[in-house]
Amino acid sequence: MATLDSKIPAGPLADKWTNYKNNINLVNPANKRLIDVIVVGTGLAGGSAAATLAELGYNVKAFCFQDSPRRAHSIAAQGGINAAKNYQGDGDSTFRLFYDTVKGGDYRSREANVYRLAEVSANIIDQCVAQGVPFARDYGGLLDNRSFGGVLVSRTFYAKGQTGQQLLLGAYSAMNRQIGRGKIKMYNRHEMMDIVVVDGKARGIIARNLVTGEIERHSAHAVVLGTGGYGNVFFLSTNAMGSNVSAAWKAHKRGAYFANPCFTQIHPTCIPVSGELQAKLTLMSESLRNDGRIWVPKKLEDVEAIRAGKLKPTQIKEEDRDYYLERRYPAFGNLVPRDVASRAAKERCDAGYGVNATGEAVYLDFASAVTRYGKEAAHVRGLNENDNTLVQKLGKEIIANKYGNLFQMYEKIVDENPYETPMMIYPAVHYTMGGLWVDYNLMTTVPGLYAIGEANFSDHGANRLGASALMQGLADGYFVLPYTIGDYLASDIRTGAIPTNTPEFDAAEKEVTERLNFFVNNNGTHSVDYFHRRLGKIMWDKCGMARNTDGLKSAIAEIKALREEFWKDLKVPGSADEYNEELAKAGRVADFLELGELFAKDALERNESCGGHFREESQTAEGEAARDDANYTYVSAWEYTGLPSEANLHKEELVYENIELKTRSYK
Amino acid sequence: MNLKLKIWRQKNANDKGKMVDYPISDVSPDMSFLEMLDVLNNQLIEKGESPVAFDHDCREGICGMCSLYINGEAHGPDRGVTTCQLHMRKFKDGDTIYIEPFRAKAFPIIKDLVVDRGAFDRIQHAGGFVSVNTSGNTQDANSIPIPKADADLAFDAATCIGCGACVATCKNSSAMLYVSAKVSQFALLPQGQVEAKDRVLNMVKQMDAEGFGNCTNTGACEVECPKGISLDNIARMNREFSKAILDGREK
Numbered sequence: 014m015a016t017l018d019s020k021i022p023a024g025p026l027a028d029k030w031t032n033y034k035n036n037i038n039l040v041n042p043a044n045k046r047l048i049d050v051i052v053v054g055t056g057l058a059g060g061s062a063a064a065t066l067a068e069l070g071y072n073v074k075a076f077c078f079q080d081s082p083r084r085a086h087s088i089a090a091q092g093g094i095n096a097a098k099n100y101q102g103d104g105d106s107t108f109r110l111f112y113d114t115v116k117g118g119d120y121r122s123r124e125a126n127v128y129r130l131a132e133v134s135a136n137i138i139d140q141c142v143a144q145g146v147p148f149a150r151d152y153g154g155l156l157d158n159r160s161f162g163g164v165l166v167s168r169t170f171y172a173k174g175q176t177g178q179q180l181l182l183g184a185y186s187a188m189n190r191q192i193g194r195g196k197i198k199m200y201n202r203h204e205m206m207d208i209v210v211v212d213g214k215a216r217g218i219i220a221r222n223l224v225t226g227e228i229e230r231h232s233a234h235a236v237v238l239g240t241g242g243y244g245n246v247f248f249l250s251t252n253a254m255g256s257n258v259s260a261a262w263k264a265h266k267r268g269a270y271f272a273n274p275c276f277t278q279i280h281p282t283c284i285p286v287s288g289e290l291q292a293k294l295t296l297m298s299e300s301l302r303n304d305g306r307i308w309v310p311k312k313l314e315d316v317e318a319i320r321a322g323k324l325k326p327t328q329i330k331e332e333d334r335d336y337y338l339e340r341r342y343p344a345f346g347n348l349v350p351r352d353v354a355s356r357a358a359k360e361r362c363d364a365g366y367g368v369n370a371t372g373e374a375v376y377l378d379f380a381s382a383v384t385r386y387g388k389e390a391a392h393v394r395g396l397n398e399n400d401n402t403l404v405q406k407l408g409k410e411i412i413a414n415k416y417g418n419l420f421q422m423y424e425k426i427v428d429e430n431p432y433e434t435p436m437m438i439y440p441a442v443h444y445t446m447g448g449l450w451v452d453y454n455l456m457t458t459v460p461g462l463y464a465i466g467e468a469n470f471s472d473h474g475a476n477r478l479g480a481s482a483l484m485q486g487l488a489d490g491y492f493v494l495p496y497t498i499g500d501y502l503a504s505d506i507r508t509g510a511i512p513t514n515t516p517e518f519d520a521a522e523k524e525v526t527e528r529l530n531f532f533v534n535n536n537g538t539h540s541v542d543y544f545h546r547r548l549g550k551i552m553w554d555k556c557g558m559a560r561n562t563d564g565l566k567s568a569i570a571e572i573k574a575l576r577e578e579f580w581k582d583l584k585v586p587g588s589a590d591e592y593n594e595e596l597a598k599a600g601r602v603a604d605f606l607e608l609g610e611l612f613a614k615d616a617l618e619r620n621e622s623c624g625g626h627f628r629e630e631s632q633t634a635e636g637e638a639a640r641d642d643a644n645y646t647y648v649s650a651w652e653y654t655g656l657p658s659e660a661n662l663h664k665e666e667l668v669y670e671n672i673e674l675k676t677r678s679y680k
Numbered sequence: 681m682n683l684k685l686k687i688w689r690q691k692n693a694n695d696k697g698k699m700v701d702y703p704i705s706d707v708s709p710d711m712s713f714l715e716m717l718d719v720l721n722n723q724l725i726e727k728g729e730s731p732v733a734f735d736h737d738c739r740e741g742i743c744g745m746c747s748l749y750i751n752g753e754a755h756g757p758d759r760g761v762t763t764c765q766l767h768m769r770k771f772k773d774g775d776t777i778y779i780e781p782f783r784a785k786a787f788p789i790i791k792d793l794v795v796d797r798g799a800f801d802r803i804q805h806a807g808g809f810v811s812v813n814t815s816g817n818t819q820d821a822n823s824i825p826i827p828k829a830d831a832d833l834a835f836d837a838a839t840c841i842g843c844g845a846c847v848a849t850c851k852n853s854s855a856m857l858y859v860s861a862k863v864s865q866f867a868l869l870p871q872g873q874v875e876a877k878d879r880v881l882n883m884v885k886q887m888d889a890e891g892f893g894n895c896t897n898t899g900a901c902e903v904e905c906p907k908g909i910s911l912d913n914i915a916r917m918n919r920e921f922s923k924a925i926l927d928g929r930e931k
Contacts, residue, residue, distance in 0.1 A: 061814070064814065065814040068813045068814055079737055079743070079745060080735060080745060080796070080797060080798075081744075081797065081798075081800070081801050081842065082801075083744070083801075083842055084737055084738075084743040084744060084745050085743075086737070086738060086743070088738065088742050088743050088744075089738045089740055089742050089743065098821070100822060133816070136816045136818075138821045139816075139818045139819065139820055139821045140812075140814055140816070140818055141821075142818075142821040142871065143810065143812045143818040143819070143871055144809070144810050144812055144871070145810045145834075145865065145866050145869050145871045145872050147831055147834040147835035147838050147865065147869065148821075148831075149831070149835075150825075150826055150828050150831040150832075151828065152828050153825060154825030154826050154827050154828060154831075155822050155825055156821055156822055172835055172838075173835065175742065175839060177742075178742055178839070178841075179835070179838060182838065185804070186804070186808055186809035186810070187809060187812075187814065189801070189804040189805045189808055189809050190805075190809040190811060192801075192805045193805040193806060193807075199801075201798065201801070224790055251740075253737040253738040253739070253743065254736060254737055254738075254739055255737050287710050288708055288710055288711065290708070290711060290715055290718070290719055291711075291715065292712075292714070292715050292718055292739065293739040293740075295739075295740045296740075421760065422740065422741060422765065425741075425758070425761050425765045425766075425767065426712075426765070426767070428710075428767070428769060491814045491816075492814075492816055495814070538726065539726065540721075540722050540725040540726060542718070542722060543722070584725060584726070584728075586724075586725050586728065586729070586730050586731060587730055591692070591791075592692070592733060592790055592791040592794065594731070594733060595725065595731060
């Protein structure tokens, strides 16, 4: 049985990474040419890793299910990327970024990993600028920053509301250079179907060409998964339609432990659900909370009038508004971390103050920011600061410059003009902090199998701070994995190419083919989405923003029953040897139906509230999350033994040597 | 709303393909266009028929995966949006909607409404990058100030999502808007200057090799571009190209 050795280097926190790099094994450039690495997923983590490994000289095979690596869902990240550059001179430092991240994660992440993340963050910005990423700049030509939730400094670099796009296109361009050189062989429209383990080491994958349906064997000396998170287990989330858990789940079934599956981020500012047939939710960036104020009416009669369409939000007087985040958390106000903001919105809506027809929406209002910016602009230009029409016009221009694309997205979806009326928002599933367990080297419990970016669990604890996902993806791919993987591959320089005509590849391919054939031959009555929607509803109702023992137990039973029904009654049209999106979806949802159960089991086991995991049994008198450090200061790493219900729990105790565990307060 | 859909069905690249009629009822105006197609597909699957294949992923207008030529326009009748952001409120009860793939010689059809845009990637492989290795030792990000106006223009060009609407819209199936967006982004930034001449020559060469047509300044691409990429970029690319030629860089 695999052991949980996190392999954290000895020595003082600030020296660990440097010492580690000084003492690892290296692979000489000539030998790198003899080593193959498979990278699955081409988002910020996978894309940056593939490019960097190829630059170093390894032979890389990269896979993505989209039609181009540029379309991985990192592209949709909006707000920004954190880095401890301290360009603003506002007291930022590596330690402060480290501290904020551990605290923001509610003390459930690993100190050494988070410190390393903070340490390499500054380099990411340098690297991206060198690649030609057009970050926002001020009039002096230097990089601009903004602030994100849960911190008291401005350390977030951004490119309007399209930061993820610009960073991913940077990584994509680095990949393109290597594809052009032949150092990366790119497999678009390919889905990883299984990991192949030979003599206890990850030595390849089985992939399916999504255009032809062909099953392919690919071997390598190491396999890297940069396959993202599993938020789509909720069906409705801000993830892309194709985002899935399958690669991570297949790894889990081949021996990789799955850590903290119940740690999910419900993002406070998304466009509310509008209808039963909705397929996807849209995020409104957290950066909007720099300038937007969140409120609901103070009086229930105003809420009634708004829902009935008799009153507009702009008609409600200032004193009749409840800016509940500013009221409850005066120190951080609208910029509290995501988990806190989401629960506060739920609390108001549960109390009956939701402002749309479903009762599940709050306002995000830019009126005061428009006025503030407008007056400033009028002042700078020597114009009349008391001319309200002028002030409004100038203020809206500035807001458009900062958030234009987000406002446009909102208007297209909701059909209301957010420059004139407050946005309506509600929390939605956005990110999963849980993922494959990895050690300090980012290696899973399967030797030679690595997990990077959102696919692993290591850096965000129980709640991720805004603008830290991009930071982690690129840190892992550009600056961490390329070192750590060398230490492992140094012993493989004499191995030679891994053959694919072995019993291990035969067996893995056979399993994959049998499952695909089962799906297309099953004579059921319902489509994949029918089951996926039902799974999502169970997850949202019972494993969502608030969880309790009874709900979680019933979720486990319901998911199990739904899974049985899925295997009996699923209908997949077409055949396995053609372009067949339903078939691809069937495999993904089959895996979600297993993960969902483990998720609920993990949430049940962790009888404390921490970060995004809120157990109703564990809260303070004011309704804040109550952590139980005496009993739960550990990472839950689950070992697959045949069924999700029988998964074995392994615990990695979290040791805090540099930070004192405190009750998280944003008041 | 009740609608009459006329959708291009083509089993694979070798199939001839044809328009097929699908009536659909009870469409909510708040649905997105792709959610409407999801509903149609669910009905087709449960009836045992083959669902309509179409590309999509992020469904928030940024990944560039979705396409569709709707009533003769790339990404449909709305402006500044991709198909996934198009909502049914832009249509009226009783409308007939024609749905076709993005058509161009360089975008072969894979199935139904799904096309192969691999040519776009290959143009990027030819030069859509700055040749900088990942070392952690590049100079500090603020060591070269960049005038805000240039940074903003570079950003505007860089917002291209690579969807191919420009090609599908152009009567010549030209990819000039797409290629010029990348050429411009780098030409406007000091980091991209070093290789600017080789880049434009290599990318244009690959663009021609892929079978895209030429630009005749019609400007339809700019109108249909969901990200509002400006025609100015094409002018800038032509200028960069001329500079490279005059410099004798052409091989």
